[in-house]
Amino acid sequence: xxxxxxxxxxxxxxxxxxxxxxxxxxxxxxxxxxxxxxxxxxxxxxxxxxxxxxxxxxxxxxxxxxxxxxxxxxxxxxxxxxxxxxxxxxxxxxxxxxxxxxxxxxxxxxxxxxxxxxxxxxxxxxxxxxxxxxxxxxxxxxxxxxxxxxxxxxxxxxxxxxxxxxxxxxxxxxxxxxxxxxxxxxxxxxxxxxxxxxxxxxxxxxxxxxxxxxxxx
Amino acid sequence: xxxxxxxxxxxxxxxxxxxxxxxxxxxxxxxxxxxxxxxxxxxxxxxxxxxxxxxxxxxxxxxxxxxxxxxxxxxxxxxxxxxxxxxxxxxxxxxxxxxxxxxxxxxxxxxxxxxxxxxxxxxxxxxxxxxxxxxxxxxxxxxxxxxxxxxxxxxxxxxxxxxxxxxxxxxxxxxxxxxxxxxxxxxxxxxxxxxxxxxxxxxxxxxxxxxxxxxxxxxxxxxxxxxxxxxxxxxxxxxxxxxxxxxxxxxxxxxxxxxxxxxxxxxxx
Numbered sequence: 001x002x003x004x005x006x007x008x009x010x011x012x013x014x015x016x017x018x019x020x021x022x023x024x025x026x027x028x029x030x031x032x033x034x035x036x037x038x039x040x041x042x043x044x045x046x047x048x049x050x051x052x053x054x055x056x057x058x059x060x061x062x063x064x065x066x067x068x069x070x071x072x073x074x075x076x077x078x079x080x081x082x083x084x085x086x087x088x089x090x091x092x093x094x095x096x097x098x099x100x101x102x103x104x105x106x107x108x109x110x111x112x113x114x115x116x117x118x119x120x121x122x123x124x125x126x127x128x129x130x131x132x133x134x135x136x137x138x139x140x141x142x143x144x145x146x147x148x149x150x151x152x153x154x155x156x157x158x159x160x161x162x163x164x165x166x167x168x169x170x171x172x173x174x175x176x177x178x179x180x181x182x183x184x185x186x187x188x189x190x191x192x193x194x195x196x197x198x199x200x201x202x203x204x205x206x207x208x209x210x211x212x213x214x215x216x217x
Numbered sequence: 218x219x220x221x222x223x224x225x226x227x228x229x230x231x232x233x234x235x236x237x238x239x240x241x242x243x244x245x246x247x248x249x250x251x252x253x254x255x256x257x258x259x260x261x262x263x264x265x266x267x268x269x270x271x272x273x274x275x276x277x278x279x280x281x282x283x284x285x286x287x288x289x290x291x292x293x294x295x296x297x298x299x300x301x302x303x304x305x306x307x308x309x310x311x312x313x314x315x316x317x318x319x320x321x322x323x324x325x326x327x328x329x330x331x332x333x334x335x336x337x338x339x340x341x342x343x344x345x346x347x348x349x350x351x352x353x354x355x356x357x358x359x360x361x362x363x364x365x366x367x368x369x370x371x372x373x374x375x376x377x378x379x380x381x382x383x384x385x386x387x388x389x390x391x392x393x394x395x396x397x398x399x400x401x402x403x404x405x406x407x408x409x410x411x412x413x414x415x416x417x418x419x420x421x422x423x424x425x426x427x428x429x430x431x432x433x434x435x436x437x438x439x440x441x442x443x444x445x446x447x448x449x450x451x452x453x454x455x456x457x458x459x460x461x462x463x464x465x466x467x468x469x470x471x472x473x474x475x476x477x478x479x480x481x482x483x484x485x486x
Contacts, residue, residue, distance in 0.1 A: 019389045019432065030288060037284065038277030045276065049269045059272075063284050070288050081385075081432060144267045151267075166264055191227050197260045198223075 018082040026073055033073075037066050040083050044090045050163045051094040053148060061097060065090035087168075091160060091178045098156035150200035157181075158193035165190045220247065226254050355413075356462040358397050362420055363455050365390050369427065370446055372439070381433040384442075391427040398424060416454050423451050 016024070016035060024032035041062055048061035069076070069086045076085055151159060157179050164170040164178065176186035221229070221240055229240050244251050273279075365387050372382075402417035423446055430442060446452065 017388070017392065017428075017432075019385055020392055023389065028290075030285075030290065033288065034281045034285070037281045041277035041280040042272065045272050046269050050267075055270060055272075059280075062280055066280060066284055067287060070284075143263050147263045147267050162264070166261060187233075191224060194227055194257070194260055195223065197264070198257060201260060201263060202256075 022073060022076060022082060025070070033070055036069075036082055036086075040086055041066070043083060044086060047087060047090055047163065047168060048094055050167055051091070051159060052097065053152060057097060057101075061090055061094045064093050068093065088174070088178060091164060095156050095160045095178065098159060102156060146200070147197065150197050153200070154193050154196060157189050158196065161186060161189040162193035162197070221250050221253070223253065223257070226250070226257055230254070230257060352462050352465055355401055356459055358394065358401060359420075359455050359459045359462070361390070362394050362398070362424065363452065363459065365394065365427065366423065366446055366452050366455070370443055370452065372443075379436075381435060382439045383433050384427070384430060384439070385432040388428055388430065388432060391424045395421060395424045395428055413458065416458050419449055419451055420455060423449060 016032070018036060018039070021032045021035040025036070044062050044065055045058055048058035048065075049055065052058050052061060065086055068089050069082075072089070076082065151162075154162070160178060161175050164175045165172075172183045172186050172190075175190065176183045179186055179189060181189070221243060225240065229237065229244075244254060369384070369387055398417055398421045402414050402421060405411075405417060406414040426445060427442065430438070434442070
Protein backbone atom coordinates (compact mmCIF):
# COMPACT_ATOMS: atom_id res chain seq x y z
CA UNK A 1 0.00 0.00 0.00
CA UNK A 2 1.04 3.58 -0.58
CA UNK A 3 2.03 5.51 2.51
CA UNK A 4 0.15 8.70 3.24
CA UNK A 5 1.96 11.98 3.66
CA UNK A 6 3.13 12.46 7.22
CA UNK A 7 1.30 15.50 8.47
CA UNK A 8 0.20 16.73 11.84
CA UNK A 9 -3.22 17.38 10.41
CA UNK A 10 -3.61 13.84 9.25
CA UNK A 11 -5.04 11.51 11.83
CA UNK A 12 -3.66 8.29 10.36
CA UNK A 13 -0.11 7.20 9.74
CA UNK A 14 -0.81 4.35 7.36
CA UNK A 15 -2.12 4.74 3.84
CA UNK A 16 -5.53 3.45 2.98
CA UNK A 17 -6.68 2.30 -0.42
CA UNK A 18 -9.02 4.40 -2.56
CA UNK A 19 -11.79 1.89 -1.96
CA UNK A 20 -11.49 2.19 1.81
CA UNK A 21 -11.27 5.99 1.61
CA UNK A 22 -14.47 6.05 -0.47
CA UNK A 23 -16.21 3.73 1.96
CA UNK A 24 -15.17 5.84 4.95
CA UNK A 25 -16.25 9.05 3.24
CA UNK A 26 -19.63 7.49 2.56
CA UNK A 27 -19.78 6.46 6.20
CA UNK A 28 -19.57 10.13 7.13
CA UNK A 29 -15.82 10.64 7.63
CA UNK A 30 -15.19 13.75 5.59
CA UNK A 31 -11.47 13.63 6.36
CA UNK A 32 -11.20 10.34 4.46
CA UNK A 33 -12.01 12.24 1.27
CA UNK A 34 -8.86 14.26 1.82
CA UNK A 35 -6.80 11.16 1.01
CA UNK A 36 -8.48 10.91 -2.39
CA UNK A 37 -8.08 14.62 -3.13
CA UNK A 38 -4.40 14.67 -2.15
CA UNK A 39 -3.68 11.49 -4.05
CA UNK A 40 -5.32 12.35 -7.37
CA UNK A 41 -5.17 16.14 -7.70
CA UNK A 42 -1.98 16.23 -9.80
CA UNK A 43 -3.33 13.66 -12.22
CA UNK A 44 -6.59 15.56 -12.68
CA UNK A 45 -4.67 18.84 -12.97
CA UNK A 46 -2.65 17.55 -15.94
CA UNK A 47 -5.84 16.70 -17.81
CA UNK A 48 -7.47 19.98 -16.85
CA UNK A 49 -4.48 22.06 -17.94
CA UNK A 50 -4.24 20.34 -21.30
CA UNK A 51 -7.92 20.83 -21.90
CA UNK A 52 -8.22 24.42 -20.79
CA UNK A 53 -4.73 25.63 -21.70
CA UNK A 54 -4.26 27.81 -18.63
CA UNK A 55 -3.56 27.42 -14.91
CA UNK A 56 -6.52 29.36 -13.55
CA UNK A 57 -9.13 27.39 -15.48
CA UNK A 58 -7.30 24.13 -14.79
CA UNK A 59 -7.35 24.75 -11.04
CA UNK A 60 -11.02 25.57 -11.17
CA UNK A 61 -11.71 22.33 -13.08
CA UNK A 62 -9.79 20.31 -10.47
CA UNK A 63 -11.70 21.82 -7.56
CA UNK A 64 -15.04 21.45 -9.26
CA UNK A 65 -14.30 17.85 -10.25
CA UNK A 66 -13.55 16.86 -6.65
CA UNK A 67 -16.58 18.74 -5.35
CA UNK A 68 -18.83 16.99 -7.87
CA UNK A 69 -17.22 13.64 -7.16
CA UNK A 70 -17.93 14.13 -3.45
CA UNK A 71 -21.56 14.98 -4.13
CA UNK A 72 -21.98 11.97 -6.42
CA UNK A 73 -19.91 9.55 -4.35
CA UNK A 74 -22.96 7.45 -3.55
CA UNK A 75 -23.23 6.67 -7.28
CA UNK A 76 -19.59 5.64 -7.42
CA UNK A 77 -19.81 2.88 -4.84
CA UNK A 78 -18.95 -0.40 -6.50
CA UNK A 79 -17.23 1.17 -9.49
CA UNK A 80 -13.74 0.01 -10.26
CA UNK A 81 -11.42 2.93 -10.00
CA UNK A 82 -11.83 6.29 -8.27
CA UNK A 83 -9.05 7.90 -10.35
CA UNK A 84 -10.77 6.99 -13.62
CA UNK A 85 -14.09 8.17 -12.28
CA UNK A 86 -12.89 11.58 -11.09
CA UNK A 87 -10.92 11.94 -14.35
CA UNK A 88 -14.14 11.53 -16.29
CA UNK A 89 -15.97 14.03 -14.11
CA UNK A 90 -13.14 16.52 -14.70
CA UNK A 91 -13.22 15.90 -18.46
CA UNK A 92 -16.98 16.45 -18.53
CA UNK A 93 -16.72 19.65 -16.55
CA UNK A 94 -13.77 20.90 -18.63
CA UNK A 95 -15.62 20.33 -21.89
CA UNK A 96 -18.61 22.29 -20.56
CA UNK A 97 -16.23 25.04 -19.47
CA UNK A 98 -14.60 25.12 -22.93
CA UNK A 99 -17.97 25.30 -24.65
CA UNK A 100 -19.02 28.12 -22.39
CA UNK A 101 -15.77 29.97 -23.06
CA UNK A 102 -16.13 29.48 -26.83
CA UNK A 103 -19.64 30.85 -26.87
CA UNK A 104 -18.57 33.82 -24.75
CA UNK A 105 -15.66 34.49 -27.12
CA UNK A 106 -18.00 34.19 -30.07
CA UNK A 107 -20.43 36.68 -28.58
CA UNK A 108 -17.58 39.13 -28.09
CA UNK A 109 -16.13 38.51 -31.57
CA UNK A 110 -19.27 38.71 -33.69
CA UNK A 111 -20.30 42.33 -33.09
CA UNK A 112 -16.70 43.39 -33.73
CA UNK A 113 -16.57 41.58 -37.09
CA UNK A 114 -19.92 42.83 -38.22
CA UNK A 115 -18.87 46.32 -37.33
CA UNK A 116 -15.67 46.00 -39.31
CA UNK A 117 -17.45 44.28 -42.22
CA UNK A 118 -15.14 41.24 -42.11
CA UNK A 119 -16.37 37.95 -43.56
CA UNK A 120 -16.50 34.97 -41.19
CA UNK A 121 -13.45 32.80 -41.64
CA UNK A 122 -12.64 29.20 -40.97
CA UNK A 123 -10.66 28.93 -37.74
CA UNK A 124 -8.21 26.77 -39.61
CA UNK A 125 -7.35 29.53 -42.00
CA UNK A 126 -6.81 31.73 -38.95
CA UNK A 127 -4.24 29.26 -37.76
CA UNK A 128 -2.49 29.27 -41.11
CA UNK A 129 -2.54 33.02 -41.44
CA UNK A 130 -1.32 33.62 -37.94
CA UNK A 131 1.52 31.13 -38.36
CA UNK A 132 4.93 32.51 -37.49
CA UNK A 133 7.96 31.95 -39.69
CA UNK A 134 9.89 28.65 -39.53
CA UNK A 135 12.83 30.42 -37.86
CA UNK A 136 10.60 31.35 -34.94
CA UNK A 137 9.65 27.74 -34.56
CA UNK A 138 13.21 26.49 -34.26
CA UNK A 139 13.03 25.77 -30.55
CA UNK A 140 10.60 23.51 -28.79
CA UNK A 141 9.25 26.44 -26.79
CA UNK A 142 8.07 28.04 -29.99
CA UNK A 143 6.71 24.75 -31.20
CA UNK A 144 4.79 24.38 -27.96
CA UNK A 145 3.47 27.92 -28.31
CA UNK A 146 2.39 27.19 -31.87
CA UNK A 147 0.63 24.04 -30.77
CA UNK A 148 -1.06 25.91 -27.97
CA UNK A 149 -2.47 28.34 -30.52
CA UNK A 150 -3.55 25.48 -32.75
CA UNK A 151 -5.21 23.67 -29.85
CA UNK A 152 -7.19 26.81 -29.08
CA UNK A 153 -8.72 26.65 -32.54
CA UNK A 154 -10.13 23.17 -31.91
CA UNK A 155 -13.72 22.74 -30.86
CA UNK A 156 -14.22 21.67 -27.23
CA UNK A 157 -15.05 18.14 -28.38
CA UNK A 158 -11.96 17.93 -30.59
CA UNK A 159 -9.71 19.23 -27.84
CA UNK A 160 -11.17 16.81 -25.33
CA UNK A 161 -10.77 13.94 -27.77
CA UNK A 162 -7.13 14.63 -28.60
CA UNK A 163 -6.16 15.26 -24.96
CA UNK A 164 -7.79 12.06 -23.79
CA UNK A 165 -6.47 10.00 -26.68
CA UNK A 166 -2.93 11.27 -27.05
CA UNK A 167 -1.82 12.21 -23.55
CA UNK A 168 -3.89 9.93 -21.43
CA UNK A 169 -4.21 6.99 -23.81
CA UNK A 170 -7.96 6.69 -23.25
CA UNK A 171 -9.90 4.20 -25.33
CA UNK A 172 -12.38 5.36 -27.96
CA UNK A 173 -15.30 4.09 -25.83
CA UNK A 174 -14.19 6.25 -22.92
CA UNK A 175 -13.83 9.30 -25.15
CA UNK A 176 -17.25 8.61 -26.67
CA UNK A 177 -18.75 8.49 -23.18
CA UNK A 178 -17.37 11.92 -22.30
CA UNK A 179 -18.38 13.39 -25.66
CA UNK A 180 -21.77 11.72 -25.33
CA UNK A 181 -21.43 10.31 -28.83
CA UNK A 182 -20.88 6.91 -30.41
CA UNK A 183 -17.45 5.36 -30.97
CA UNK A 184 -17.44 6.05 -34.69
CA UNK A 185 -18.15 9.76 -34.12
CA UNK A 186 -15.54 9.88 -31.35
CA UNK A 187 -12.96 8.33 -33.67
CA UNK A 188 -13.76 10.95 -36.31
CA UNK A 189 -13.46 13.71 -33.73
CA UNK A 190 -9.95 12.56 -32.80
CA UNK A 191 -9.03 12.45 -36.48
CA UNK A 192 -10.45 15.91 -37.16
CA UNK A 193 -8.41 17.29 -34.27
CA UNK A 194 -5.23 15.70 -35.63
CA UNK A 195 -6.02 16.99 -39.10
CA UNK A 196 -6.46 20.55 -37.88
CA UNK A 197 -3.28 20.43 -35.80
CA UNK A 198 -1.41 19.05 -38.75
CA UNK A 199 -2.63 21.83 -41.01
CA UNK A 200 -1.52 24.33 -38.42
CA UNK A 201 1.97 22.83 -38.48
CA UNK A 202 2.11 22.39 -42.26
CA UNK A 203 4.08 25.54 -43.04
CA UNK A 204 6.86 24.25 -40.80
CA UNK A 205 6.93 20.65 -41.94
CA UNK A 206 10.19 19.06 -43.02
CA UNK A 207 10.85 18.97 -46.73
CA UNK A 208 9.53 15.79 -48.29
CA UNK A 209 12.90 14.21 -48.93
CA UNK A 210 13.98 14.63 -45.33
CA UNK A 211 11.00 12.82 -43.87
CA UNK A 212 11.85 9.75 -41.88
CA UNK A 213 9.97 6.51 -42.15
CA UNK A 214 7.72 6.04 -39.16
CA UNK A 215 5.48 3.13 -38.40
CA UNK A 216 6.65 0.96 -41.25
CA UNK A 217 6.80 -2.53 -39.93
CA UNK B 218 -1.39 0.15 -54.61
CA UNK B 219 -2.73 3.72 -54.67
CA UNK B 220 -1.35 6.25 -52.20
CA UNK B 221 -2.91 6.06 -48.78
CA UNK B 222 -5.15 8.87 -47.58
CA UNK B 223 -4.50 10.94 -44.49
CA UNK B 224 -7.39 9.26 -42.70
CA UNK B 225 -6.00 5.83 -43.57
CA UNK B 226 -2.56 6.86 -42.32
CA UNK B 227 -4.10 8.03 -39.06
CA UNK B 228 -5.98 4.76 -38.70
CA UNK B 229 -2.72 2.94 -39.45
CA UNK B 230 -0.96 4.85 -36.72
CA UNK B 231 -3.85 4.10 -34.35
CA UNK B 232 -3.48 0.43 -35.29
CA UNK B 233 -7.06 0.55 -36.42
CA UNK B 234 -6.64 0.23 -40.18
CA UNK B 235 -8.07 -2.58 -42.21
CA UNK B 236 -5.48 -4.17 -44.46
CA UNK B 237 -2.59 -3.11 -42.22
CA UNK B 238 -0.19 -5.53 -43.83
CA UNK B 239 -0.83 -4.22 -47.34
CA UNK B 240 -0.48 -0.67 -46.05
CA UNK B 241 2.79 -1.49 -44.30
CA UNK B 242 4.09 -3.04 -47.52
CA UNK B 243 3.07 0.06 -49.47
CA UNK B 244 4.72 2.34 -46.95
CA UNK B 245 7.98 0.42 -47.30
CA UNK B 246 7.90 1.01 -51.04
CA UNK B 247 6.41 4.51 -51.26
CA UNK B 248 8.54 7.41 -50.06
CA UNK B 249 5.69 9.91 -50.52
CA UNK B 250 3.35 8.03 -48.22
CA UNK B 251 6.17 7.52 -45.72
CA UNK B 252 6.76 11.23 -45.73
CA UNK B 253 3.06 11.84 -45.17
CA UNK B 254 3.10 9.48 -42.23
CA UNK B 255 6.16 11.23 -40.83
CA UNK B 256 4.41 14.59 -41.10
CA UNK B 257 1.45 13.18 -39.26
CA UNK B 258 3.81 11.92 -36.58
CA UNK B 259 5.19 15.42 -36.17
CA UNK B 260 1.83 16.52 -34.81
CA UNK B 261 2.24 14.12 -31.91
CA UNK B 262 5.87 15.11 -31.40
CA UNK B 263 4.73 18.73 -31.21
CA UNK B 264 1.98 17.83 -28.75
CA UNK B 265 4.54 16.10 -26.56
CA UNK B 266 6.67 19.23 -26.59
CA UNK B 267 3.91 21.09 -24.76
CA UNK B 268 4.76 21.28 -21.09
CA UNK B 269 2.27 21.16 -18.23
CA UNK B 270 3.39 23.46 -15.42
CA UNK B 271 4.14 21.61 -12.20
CA UNK B 272 1.55 22.72 -9.66
CA UNK B 273 3.89 21.78 -6.82
CA UNK B 274 4.16 18.83 -4.47
CA UNK B 275 1.65 20.27 -2.04
CA UNK B 276 -0.94 20.82 -4.73
CA UNK B 277 -3.25 18.11 -3.41
CA UNK B 278 -3.18 19.68 0.05
CA UNK B 279 -3.97 23.10 -1.44
CA UNK B 280 -6.91 21.68 -3.37
CA UNK B 281 -8.18 20.06 -0.18
CA UNK B 282 -7.93 23.34 1.74
CA UNK B 283 -9.85 25.11 -1.00
CA UNK B 284 -12.67 22.62 -1.28
CA UNK B 285 -12.97 21.34 2.31
CA UNK B 286 -15.12 24.26 3.54
CA UNK B 287 -17.45 23.72 0.57
CA UNK B 288 -18.06 20.02 1.19
CA UNK B 289 -21.46 19.33 2.69
CA UNK B 290 -21.66 16.94 5.63
CA UNK B 291 -22.53 13.43 4.52
CA UNK B 292 -25.17 11.68 6.53
CA UNK B 293 -24.25 8.04 6.32
CA UNK B 294 -26.86 5.33 6.30
CA UNK B 295 -26.67 3.12 9.39
CA UNK B 296 -25.49 0.09 7.47
CA UNK B 297 -22.64 1.98 5.84
CA UNK B 298 -21.60 3.35 9.18
CA UNK B 299 -21.64 -0.12 10.60
CA UNK B 300 -19.71 -1.69 7.78
CA UNK B 301 -17.09 1.03 7.34
CA UNK B 302 -13.67 -0.44 8.00
CA UNK B 303 -12.96 1.68 11.01
CA UNK B 304 -16.24 0.65 12.58
CA UNK B 305 -15.38 -2.94 11.85
CA UNK B 306 -12.14 -2.42 13.71
CA UNK B 307 -14.15 -1.13 16.67
CA UNK B 308 -16.48 -4.10 16.35
CA UNK B 309 -13.39 -6.29 16.23
CA UNK B 310 -12.03 -4.64 19.34
CA UNK B 311 -15.31 -5.35 21.11
CA UNK B 312 -15.05 -8.94 19.94
CA UNK B 313 -11.49 -9.02 21.24
CA UNK B 314 -12.64 -7.75 24.61
CA UNK B 315 -15.15 -10.56 24.67
CA UNK B 316 -12.37 -13.01 23.89
CA UNK B 317 -10.09 -11.56 26.56
CA UNK B 318 -12.94 -11.72 29.06
CA UNK B 319 -13.49 -15.30 27.99
CA UNK B 320 -9.91 -16.36 28.61
CA UNK B 321 -9.71 -14.39 31.85
CA UNK B 322 -12.92 -15.99 33.03
CA UNK B 323 -11.62 -19.40 32.04
CA UNK B 324 -8.50 -18.95 34.18
CA UNK B 325 -10.12 -17.36 37.22
CA UNK B 326 -13.64 -18.75 37.24
CA UNK B 327 -13.64 -22.52 37.81
CA UNK B 328 -10.28 -22.64 39.56
CA UNK B 329 -11.02 -19.91 42.07
CA UNK B 330 -10.92 -20.90 45.72
CA UNK B 331 -12.89 -19.45 48.58
CA UNK B 332 -15.86 -18.65 46.40
CA UNK B 333 -19.35 -19.63 47.40
CA UNK B 334 -21.33 -22.16 45.41
CA UNK B 335 -23.61 -19.47 44.00
CA UNK B 336 -20.67 -17.40 42.82
CA UNK B 337 -19.15 -20.47 41.18
CA UNK B 338 -22.39 -21.20 39.35
CA UNK B 339 -22.66 -17.56 38.22
CA UNK B 340 -19.07 -17.53 37.05
CA UNK B 341 -19.62 -20.79 35.19
CA UNK B 342 -22.75 -19.38 33.50
CA UNK B 343 -20.93 -16.21 32.51
CA UNK B 344 -18.15 -18.32 31.07
CA UNK B 345 -20.60 -20.33 29.00
CA UNK B 346 -22.11 -17.11 27.63
CA UNK B 347 -18.68 -15.69 26.87
CA UNK B 348 -17.61 -18.87 25.17
CA UNK B 349 -20.74 -18.97 23.05
CA UNK B 350 -20.25 -15.36 21.98
CA UNK B 351 -16.69 -16.12 21.05
CA UNK B 352 -17.59 -19.22 19.08
CA UNK B 353 -20.32 -17.39 17.18
CA UNK B 354 -18.07 -14.38 16.46
CA UNK B 355 -15.11 -16.42 15.22
CA UNK B 356 -17.43 -18.73 13.28
CA UNK B 357 -19.05 -15.73 11.62
CA UNK B 358 -15.65 -14.27 10.75
CA UNK B 359 -14.51 -17.55 9.24
CA UNK B 360 -17.77 -17.83 7.31
CA UNK B 361 -17.26 -14.42 5.74
CA UNK B 362 -13.64 -15.22 4.94
CA UNK B 363 -14.62 -18.53 3.39
CA UNK B 364 -17.16 -16.79 1.17
CA UNK B 365 -14.51 -14.39 -0.22
CA UNK B 366 -12.08 -17.24 -0.85
CA UNK B 367 -14.74 -19.41 -2.49
CA UNK B 368 -15.79 -16.59 -4.82
CA UNK B 369 -12.20 -16.05 -5.87
CA UNK B 370 -11.40 -19.74 -6.19
CA UNK B 371 -14.45 -20.61 -8.27
CA UNK B 372 -14.32 -17.74 -10.74
CA UNK B 373 -13.23 -18.54 -14.29
CA UNK B 374 -11.85 -15.30 -15.67
CA UNK B 375 -10.37 -16.81 -18.82
CA UNK B 376 -13.84 -17.90 -19.96
CA UNK B 377 -15.19 -14.35 -19.91
CA UNK B 378 -12.51 -13.18 -22.35
CA UNK B 379 -12.01 -9.98 -20.39
CA UNK B 380 -8.56 -8.42 -20.33
CA UNK B 381 -8.93 -7.19 -16.76
CA UNK B 382 -10.89 -8.66 -13.89
CA UNK B 383 -12.30 -6.34 -11.28
CA UNK B 384 -11.74 -7.75 -7.80
CA UNK B 385 -12.32 -4.49 -5.92
CA UNK B 386 -15.39 -5.86 -4.09
CA UNK B 387 -13.48 -8.91 -2.83
CA UNK B 388 -10.56 -6.66 -2.02
CA UNK B 389 -12.68 -4.39 0.16
CA UNK B 390 -14.11 -7.34 2.03
CA UNK B 391 -10.66 -8.87 2.49
CA UNK B 392 -9.36 -5.57 3.88
CA UNK B 393 -12.11 -5.48 6.48
CA UNK B 394 -11.57 -9.11 7.39
CA UNK B 395 -7.81 -8.66 7.88
CA UNK B 396 -8.39 -6.29 10.80
CA UNK B 397 -10.86 -8.61 12.49
CA UNK B 398 -8.66 -11.59 11.82
CA UNK B 399 -5.65 -9.94 13.42
CA UNK B 400 -7.55 -9.39 16.64
CA UNK B 401 -8.83 -12.96 16.81
CA UNK B 402 -5.38 -14.35 16.00
CA UNK B 403 -3.62 -12.30 18.66
CA UNK B 404 -6.19 -13.21 21.25
CA UNK B 405 -6.02 -16.89 20.34
CA UNK B 406 -2.24 -16.71 20.67
CA UNK B 407 -2.42 -14.99 24.03
CA UNK B 408 -5.01 -17.50 25.14
CA UNK B 409 -2.68 -20.37 24.26
CA UNK B 410 -4.77 -21.79 21.38
CA UNK B 411 -1.83 -22.16 19.01
CA UNK B 412 -3.76 -24.28 16.50
CA UNK B 413 -6.44 -21.61 16.09
CA UNK B 414 -3.77 -18.89 15.95
CA UNK B 415 -1.91 -20.80 13.26
CA UNK B 416 -5.00 -21.22 11.07
CA UNK B 417 -5.89 -17.56 11.51
CA UNK B 418 -2.31 -16.61 10.68
CA UNK B 419 -2.50 -18.49 7.38
CA UNK B 420 -5.88 -16.98 6.66
CA UNK B 421 -4.51 -13.52 7.33
CA UNK B 422 -1.72 -13.99 4.80
CA UNK B 423 -4.21 -14.97 2.09
CA UNK B 424 -6.55 -12.10 2.96
CA UNK B 425 -3.63 -9.66 2.90
CA UNK B 426 -2.61 -11.06 -0.45
CA UNK B 427 -6.07 -10.31 -1.86
CA UNK B 428 -6.34 -6.92 -0.12
CA UNK B 429 -2.99 -5.78 -1.51
CA UNK B 430 -3.63 -6.89 -5.09
CA UNK B 431 -4.57 -4.26 -7.69
CA UNK B 432 -8.30 -3.54 -8.00
CA UNK B 433 -8.16 -4.84 -11.55
CA UNK B 434 -5.98 -7.80 -12.39
CA UNK B 435 -5.14 -9.65 -15.56
CA UNK B 436 -6.41 -13.24 -15.94
CA UNK B 437 -2.82 -14.41 -15.29
CA UNK B 438 -2.60 -12.42 -12.04
CA UNK B 439 -6.03 -13.69 -11.05
CA UNK B 440 -5.00 -17.27 -11.65
CA UNK B 441 -1.89 -16.67 -9.58
CA UNK B 442 -4.09 -15.51 -6.64
CA UNK B 443 -6.24 -18.62 -7.08
CA UNK B 444 -3.12 -20.77 -7.14
CA UNK B 445 -1.81 -19.25 -3.90
CA UNK B 446 -5.17 -19.87 -2.21
CA UNK B 447 -5.17 -23.47 -3.41
CA UNK B 448 -1.53 -24.13 -2.50
CA UNK B 449 -2.06 -23.10 1.10
CA UNK B 450 -5.13 -25.33 1.40
CA UNK B 451 -6.62 -22.53 3.42
CA UNK B 452 -10.21 -23.16 2.33
CA UNK B 453 -10.09 -26.70 3.72
CA UNK B 454 -8.51 -25.52 6.97
CA UNK B 455 -11.11 -22.78 7.43
CA UNK B 456 -13.92 -25.27 6.77
CA UNK B 457 -12.55 -27.74 9.32
CA UNK B 458 -12.24 -25.04 12.00
CA UNK B 459 -15.73 -23.77 11.23
CA UNK B 460 -17.12 -27.27 11.53
CA UNK B 461 -15.38 -27.69 14.88
CA UNK B 462 -16.78 -24.40 16.10
CA UNK B 463 -20.27 -25.44 15.00
CA UNK B 464 -19.87 -28.74 16.85
CA UNK B 465 -18.54 -26.88 19.88
CA UNK B 466 -21.46 -24.46 19.74
CA UNK B 467 -23.95 -27.33 19.65
CA UNK B 468 -22.02 -29.10 22.42
CA UNK B 469 -22.02 -25.96 24.61
CA UNK B 470 -25.80 -25.86 24.54
CA UNK B 471 -26.01 -29.29 26.17
CA UNK B 472 -22.60 -29.60 27.86
CA UNK B 473 -20.79 -26.49 29.12
CA UNK B 474 -17.37 -27.98 29.62
CA UNK B 475 -14.93 -27.92 26.70
CA UNK B 476 -12.76 -30.88 25.90
CA UNK B 477 -9.34 -30.66 24.35
CA UNK B 478 -10.27 -33.05 21.54
CA UNK B 479 -11.29 -30.29 19.13
CA UNK B 480 -7.97 -28.57 19.55
CA UNK B 481 -6.13 -31.83 18.95
CA UNK B 482 -8.20 -32.48 15.78
CA UNK B 483 -7.49 -29.00 14.48
CA UNK B 484 -3.79 -29.50 14.98
CA UNK B 485 -3.89 -32.36 12.48
CA UNK B 486 -5.02 -30.09 9.62
